Amino acid sequence: MKDSAPQTVYLADYAAPGWLVDSVHLTFRLDPETTRVVSRIAFRPNPEGTQDRFYLDGENLKLIGATIDGQPVTPEITATGLTCPVPDGPFVWEADVEIAPAANTALDGLYMSGGMYCTQCEAEGFRKITYYPDRPDVMGIFSVRIEGDMPVLLSNGNPVASGDGWAEWHDPWPKPAYLFALVAGDLVAHSDRFTTTEGRDVALNIWVRPGDLDKCAFGMAALKASMVWDEQVYGRAYDLDLFNIVAVDDFNMGAMENKGLNIFNSSCVLAKSDTSTDADFERIEAIIAHEYFHNWTGNRITCRDWFQLCLKEGLTVFRDQTFTGDLRGHAVKRIDDALTLRARQFREDAGPLAHPVRPASFVEINNFYTATVYEKGAELVGMLKRLVGDDGYRAALTLYFDRHDGQAATIEDWLQCFTDATGRDLTQFALWYAQAGTPQITVTDDFVDGTYHLTLAQMTPPTPGQPDKQPLHIPVAVGLLAPDGSEVVPTRMLEMTQARQTYTFADLAARPIPSVLRDFSAPVILNHTQSAADRGVLLAHDSDPFNRWEAGRMLARDVLLAAVRDGKAPDPAYLDGLRATLTDDQLHPAFRARILALPSEQDVADALVRAGETPDPERIHSARRQVRQAIATALDAQMDAVFATMQVPGPYDPRAEDAGRRTLSNTVLSYLTLLDAGHRAAAQYEGADNMTQQIAALDCLLDIGAGQEALAAFRAQWQGDRLVMDKWFGLQIARSDPAETVTRAESLTRDPAFDWKNPNRFRSVFGALAGHMAGFHRQDGAGYDLLADWLIKLDPLNPQTTARMVTAFDAMARYDATRQELMRAALTRIARTPNLSRDTTEMVARILG
Ligand SMILES: [Zn+2]
Numbered sequence: 001m002k003d004s005a006p007q008t009v010y011l012a013d014y015a016a017p018g019w020l021v022d023s024v025h026l027t028f029r030l031d032p033e034t035t036r037v038v039s040r041i042a043f044r045p046n047p048e049g050t051q052d053r054f055y056l057d058g059e060n061l062k063l064i065g066a067t068i069d070g071q072p073v074t075p076e077i078t079a080t081g082l083t084c085p086v087p088d089g090p091f092v093w094e095a096d097v098e099i100a101p102a103a104n105t106a107l108d109g110l111y112m113s114g115g116m117y118c119t120q121c122e123a124e125g126f127r128k129i130t131y132y133p134d135r136p137d138v139m140g141i142f143s144v145r146i147e148g149d150m151p152v153l154l155s156n157g158n159p160v161a162s163g164d165g166w167a168e169w170h171d172p173w174p175k176p177a178y179l180f181a182l183v184a185g186d187l188v189a190h191s192d193r194f195t196t197t198e199g200r201d202v203a204l205n206i207w208v209r210p211g212d213l214d215k216c217a218f219g220m221a222a223l224k225a226s227m228v229w230d231e232q233v234y235g236r237a238y239d240l241d242l243f244n245i246v247a248v249d250d251f252n253m254g255a256m257e258n259k260g261l262n263i264f265n266s267s268c269v270l271a272k273s274d275t276s277t278d279a280d281f282e283r284i285e286a287i288i289a290h291e292y293f294h295n296w297t298g299n300r301i302t303c304r305d306w307f308q309l310c311l312k313e314g315l316t317v318f319r320d321q322t323f324t325g326d327l328r329g330h331a332v333k334r335i336d337d338a339l340t341l342r343a344r345q346f347r348e349d350a351g352p353l354a355h356p357v358r359p360a361s362f363v364e365i366n367n368f369y370t371a372t373v374y375e376k377g378a379e380l381v382g383m384l385k386r387l388v389g390d391d392g393y394r395a396a397l398t399l400y401f402d403r404h405d406g407q408a409a410t411i412e413d414w415l416q417c418f419t420d421a422t423g424r425d426l427t428q429f430a431l432w433y434a435q436a437g438t439p440q441i442t443v444t445d446d447f448v449d450g451t452y453h454l455t456l457a458q459m460t461p462p463t464p465g466q467p468d469k470q471p472l473h474i475p476v477a478v479g480l481l482a483p484d485g486s487e488v489v490p491t492r493m494l495e496m497t498q499a500r501q502t503y504t505f506a507d508l509a510a511r512p513i514p515s516v517l518r519d520f521s522a523p524v525i526l527n528h529t530q531s532a533a534d535r536g537v538l539l540a541h542d543s544d545p546f547n548r549w550e551a552g553r554m555l556a557r558d559v560l561l562a563a564v565r566d567g568k569a570p571d572p573a574y575l576d577g578l579r580a581t582l583t584d585d586q587l588h589p590a591f592r593a594r595i596l597a598l599p600s601e602q603d604v605a606d607a608l609v610r611a612g613e614t615p616d617p618e619r620i621h622s623a624r625r626q627v628r629q630a631i632a633t634a635l636d637a638q639m640d641a642v643f644a645t646m647q648v649p650g651p652y653d654p655r656a657e658d659a660g661r662r663t664l665s666n667t668v669l670s671y672l673t674l675l676d677a678g679h680r681a682a683a684q685y686e687g688a689d690n691m692t693q694q695i696a697a698l699d700c701l702l703d704i705g706a707g708q709e710a711l712a713a714f715r716a717q718w719q720g721d722r723l724v725m726d727k728w729f730g731l732q733i734a735r736s737d738p739a740e741t742v743t744r745a746e747s748l749t750r751d752p753a754f755d756w757k758n759p760n761r762f763r764s765v766f767g768a769l770a771g772h773m774a775g776f777h778r779q780d781g782a783g784y785d786l787l788a789d790w791l792i793k794l795d796p797l798n799p800q801t802t803a804r805m806v807t808a809f810d811a812m813a814r815y816d817a818t819r820q821e822l823m824r825a826a827l828t829r830i831a832r833t834p835n836l837s838r839d840t841t842e843m844v845a846r847i848l849g
Contacts, residue, residue, distance in 0.1 A: 006838045010361045011307040017133055018051035019043045021140035022090075026130070028110075030117055030148030030184055032102035035110065036064075039097075039130045041140070044090035054086045056093075057127035057134040060109075064096040066131075082131055097130050104128070105757065105797040113250035114209070116185025117150070118263055120256060123306055123365045126177035137304045137408040139174040150184040152207065156259045158241050171259055173239065174406065176302055181258030183207070183246045190216030194227050196237040202227075206269065207246040215270035218281060218654065219245065219288055226289040229323050234397060236296040245269060245288070249722065252759050252800045253369070255287050257294035264291070267723050267760055273652040275724050277692040278662055281654035282328065290320040296401065304408040306365045310357045310433070311414055313369075314377020321378060328656035331545035332590045338520045338546070341379065343602065344371035346525070349438040350609070351810040352847050354463035358411055358433040363842040366800050372436070379523040380432050384418055386475040386493060386521055387429070392422040428473040428497055436463040439472055441496070443528040447511040454478065454514055457500040458524075464849070471499045477521035477544075480505060480512035485541025491518050513537055518544040525610075532558070532573055539577050545591065552577065552595045560604050563623040564616075570627055575634045582668075583638050589646060590660030593667040598624065598631075601773045609814045616816075621738055621774035632671035639668045643680070652690040659692075666696035673700040678707070685710050695727060702735035725753055726764040733768035733775075741775020742782045749790070756794065759801045766790060770808035777815065781822030784809070788826035791840070792833050799837030806830070806843040824848065 022042040029036040058081050066073050068084070069091050075084035086093075104111035109128030110119050119125065127134040144155040147166045156179070157171025189205040190213060196202060204223060206216040223245070230236045244261045251265035268287045271280060297319065298312035325333040348354060348371050355368070357377050362368055385393040400417040407413075411433050415426045439460045446453050456476060460469035474496040480489035489512070494503050505512070513534045517526050530538075538551035555574045562568035581587065581595045599607075601624055605615035632639070646665035648658045673681045678701050685697035698714060701707030711732060718724040729748055736744045748754055748765050755761045766787055770776050776783040787808060795802040812823045830836070831844045 006363045006841060008361050008363050009365075011305070011358070012360070014305055014307075015050040016048050017046055017135065017138050018049035019054060019086075019133065019138075020046045020049075021133065021138050024132075024140045024142045025145075026142065027145045028147065028182060030101075030146065030150070032112060033100055035099050035101055037097050037099060037130045039093070039095050039132070041093045041132070042090065043086070043093055045088070053083055055081055055083050055133070056131035057081045057124070058097075058131040059127050060099065060104075061128070061131065062098040063131070064098060066093070066095040068093055070094075081127070095131050099129065106799060107250055107252050107759070108800065110182065111250075113248050116187070116248070117148070117183065118185075118246065118248050119180065119182050119258075120252065120263065121180050121258070122178040122256060123309075124178070126180055129180075132177050134177050135305065136176040136178060136302050139176050139302070139406075139408065141174050142169075142171045142180060144169045144171075144182065146182060146184060148184050150186065152183070152185055152187040154181075154183040154207070154244055154246065154261055156181055156261050158260075171240075173259060173300070175259050175299060176408070179257070179259045179299055179302075181256070181261040181263055183248075183261065183263065186210070187246070188213055190220055192220050192224065194224055194238070194243075196227070197231045198237045200238065200241065202238055202240070203242050205242075205244050207244060208266075208270065209247075212247065212266070212270055215272045215275070218271040218276075219269045219284060222285040222288040223292060225285075225327070226292040226323065229289070229326065230293055230296070230319075233322070233326075234296070234319070234401075236401070238295065239300070243292075245291075249760070250758055252798070255291045257291040257298055259295070259299050262291045264288075265760065267726065270723060271654075273654065273690045275691050275718075275721055276654075277695060278654060278659040280691075282324065282659070285327070286320050286324050289323045290316055293319045293323075300406065301401070301404045302408045304410045306362070306368070307358055307360070308410050309365075309368060310373045310377035310380070311409060311411055313374045314357065314379075315381050315414075317374050317378035318381035328659075329588065329590070331549075332588065332594060332660075334519060334546050335549050335591075335594050337375075337378075341371070341375050341523055342606075343600070345375045345523070346438050347602070347606070347811065348372055348807075349376075349436065349463065350606075351813065352464060352849055353807065353810050353843075354436045356434050356436045356466075360434070364803070364839045366839055367803055367842055376523055383432070383475050383522055384426075384429070386477070387426075387473075387495070388418060388422045388424055392418070392424070395421040426473075428471075431470060431472055435460060435469055435472065436466055437461050437469060439474065439522075439524045441474070441476065441517070441524050441526055443514070443516055443526065445514060447508070450506065450508050452480065452505040452508055452512055453502050454505070454516075455500065455502045456494070456496055456516075458496055459499070464846075471497065473497050474522045474524065476516065477518035478503070479515045479518055479542075479544060480508070481515060481537060481541060482512060483510055483537070485537050487543050488512055491544065493521070515542050515544055515547045517547070517550075519546045520550075530554070532571060536573055536577050539595075540580060549591070549594055552581065553599065557599050557603070557607055560599060560620075560624060560627055561607060561611075563627050564604060564608070564620055567623070567626075570630050570634075575631065578631065579635055579638055582635060582642060588660055589664035590656070593660070593663040596664075596667050596671075598628065605773065605814065614816050615814060617774040617777040618738055618779075628671060629674050632674045635671070636675060639672055643668045643672060652692075662692050662696075666692070666700075669696065670700050670703065673704055678704055682706075682710070691724070695731065699731060699735060702732060705737065719753070722758075723760075726760050729754070729761065729764040730768040733765065734772055736772070736775060738772070738774035738778065741769065741772045742778055742786055745769040746786055756790070757797060759798065762790075762794065762801060763805070766805055766808075770805070776808070777819055779818065781819070781826070784822050784826040788830055791830055795830075795833065795837050795840050796835065799839040802837065803839035803843045806840060806847065810847050812847065 025040040027038040075082040101110045109125040145168045146153040153167035155169035160168040160170045187207040192204045194202045240260045247266040247269045254268045255264040297315045396418040399421045437460045442457045444455045476494045479491045482488045535551045542548040559570045601620045604620050608615045646661045681697045681700035688694035
């Protein structure tokens with residue numbers, strides 16, 4: 001055995017595989033304690049290979065025996081793989097290994113969840129199933145035989161044959177090992193069919209535990225809508241006779257796009273009106289679409305190596321965002337995506353974990369399934385589309401599919417398709433993939449004799465390992481409004497390529513009001529000082545819905561900052577603007593709800609940090625409450641009227657129209673509850689016939705310190721539903737008074753229903769704790785200690801989830817010296833834990849610097 005000390009892997013060290021795989025035959029003899037995996041793999045030397053030693057990855061495997069071309073061999077085995085002398089030409093490798101699925105608590109490889117067998121192989125889980133070149137650029141044709149006493153035995157591709165206690169599968173499409181999947185369990189299917197544009201009749205199944213069969217209809221409808229959309233918008237049809245989705249309770253991620261056999265965290269597929277909120281329905285629809293879209297962007301064209309992860313994830317997120325926009329409205333979707341990006345990715349970029357969309361190195365690839373790779377990766381695709389136009393984008397994507405189908409590609413391959421299809425030079429744009437950090441654009445302007453000059457200056461702050469940044473190629477969409485709010489210059493796409501550029505607009509009658517970065521045309525922070533009056537005009541009149549919302553957002557931010565800094569009451573002009581928006585029936589209710597929702601406490605902290613100040617979480621919490629109270633008092637009558645008119649009659653429908661009305665009525669309810677001692681919320685709770693209304697009412701009640709009775713009733717009603725109980729755990733922490741957040745979380749860890757080994761349940765408590773800024777950052781450090789205790793406890797069982805939750809500490813540097821000291825102590829305590837996983841070790845080290 002060799003020492004397996006964590007090693008850093010570098011993009012620059014990429015070496016083409018020395019051997020390629022033609023076919024893989026796997027036989028599984030399932031048993032919880034000792035599963036046997038027999039593999040027969042046909043290898044041939046890769047003429048372009050740059051590795052001269054035959055090497056197979058393998059971890060936690062017991063090798064029973066191995067042969068090459070039928071002759072027994074004795075490989076040299078290490079903790080991470082094996083080597084063996086091999087013939088010069090093609091050969092057949094056979095191995096018999098033993099693994100223990102029931103002992104696999106990391107939920108990576110083959111493991112058990114609630115009595116069923118399932119797999120998770122991305123990124124490097126297959127090496128825990130058998131010895132294999134576990135890298136995405138080795139693609140093979142898989143045939144699988146499963147033997148086990150489970151009624152349902154599933155793998156990738158199409159079914160070949162089956163009998164009592166066995167089933168055989170064949171996947172005709174070559175794939176890397178990370179797309180392998182196997183499921184065996186006592187499952188039932190919600191089934192349907194779909195005929196593709198190419199005339200293929202596809203059987204569709206969503207496999208669940210018997211009690212969940214009534215929660216599959218929505219997911220099935222979302223799957224069919226995704227299949228239609230990908231045919232119509234991208235010209236991509238499905239390519240097997242069968243598409244299976246399986247819901248699994250114990251799952252580290254949201255879902256996984258295994259070829260023909262997607263495996264989902266049950267929270268991301270099961271939906272029913274009395275147990276799922278509007279937000280759940282929208283999220284489930286998007287995740288089903290995302291995983292389905294991977295069939296082309298990820299599976300048919302995969303990544304050469306894990307540094308190219310954004311190639312499949314950024315593009316597929318962009319595709320699912322567009323899909324949701326098409327179904328539910330682009331304006332609100334763009335706002336929600338910008339909110340997510342700012343809350344997750346901009347914060348990641350601002351801290352010690354900042355990394356490029358395509359990182360240059362990693363220790364544990366599981367730590368790079370990040371907002372930067374996914375969400376910023378999607379923004380890069382959106383910018384490319386803006387730069388080349390809709391037709392150029394379509395041509396580039398068609399070329400990409402034609403040229404790289406069946407291949408493992410790189411970002412360079414991807415950008416080359418855009419250049420070849422449109423003639424655009426994207427050399428400078430490629431920097432977006434390599435340079436970390438959120439660019440800031442500072443706007444200045446002047447107006448002389450009818451000519452308006454708009455000057456944009458870009459700057460990307462230093463990030464770990466990248467002190468000096470170069471100017472980026474940035475599309476900045478700009479329009480100009482006259483002082484009366486009419487549009488004098490419609491949207492123009494300005495392309496920044498230098499550090500500082502001035503754009504000229506001639507023949508204007510009056511000094512215009514600029515609307516900059518329309519539709520959030522680039523993932524940047526805009527430093528643009530505008531008067532409250534100009535922002536008021538944009539809020540009332542901007543033809544670009546995103547910037548209309550953004551103007552209101554900036555006004556709200558300034559109101560909150562004034563409240564935090566000086567205890568100031570909201571500016572009456574801001575309240576007038578809100579009132580006008582709230583009562584404007586021409587605006588979509590969901591859009592009005594987005595304008596009424598204040599920036600979060602974290603958003604206020606971000607703004608203070610950018611202004612060079614140290615945020616005080618408790619002060620931000622109380623100042624924001626004061627502002628909410630003032631808004632409620634000022635808009636009481638209008639809110640009361642809107643609350644009444646936005647009630648949705650008739651049976652529940654999760655689609656955007658009704659969901660938008662509920663969003664607005666519940667946003668208004670959260671304000672009204674501050675004035676009516678919870679009367680309306682209590683009535684809504686009593687009368688609710690769907691989860692959206694029920695939990696919104698409970699949320700409002702908890703927010704004013706009431707709702708303990710409702711909380712008990714909620715538990716009594718839903719204790720048999722694990723997904724709803726996750727909400728019960730999370731909500732009471734999220735809505736607790738900051739002084740009680742930690743004790744509430746701590747007492748919930750002693751609840752008999754707190755199954756801490758289940759990632760969803762763990763996150764429902766500790767994700768809510770870490771997300772409660774004022775509660776988590778309690779001055780005595782009790783929040784840090786509680787989280788550290790539990791991460792130390794979870795790490796030996798589930799390194800992936802532990803490492804991901806360590807990021808709760810990544811904002812350390814923005815707080816005062818006392819809090820920094822306490823966070824550092826908690827992290828150091830985690831770091832010193834004996835046998836800490838590679839995942840968590842890497843994350844703690846990066847945060848501690
Ligand atoms: Zn994905």
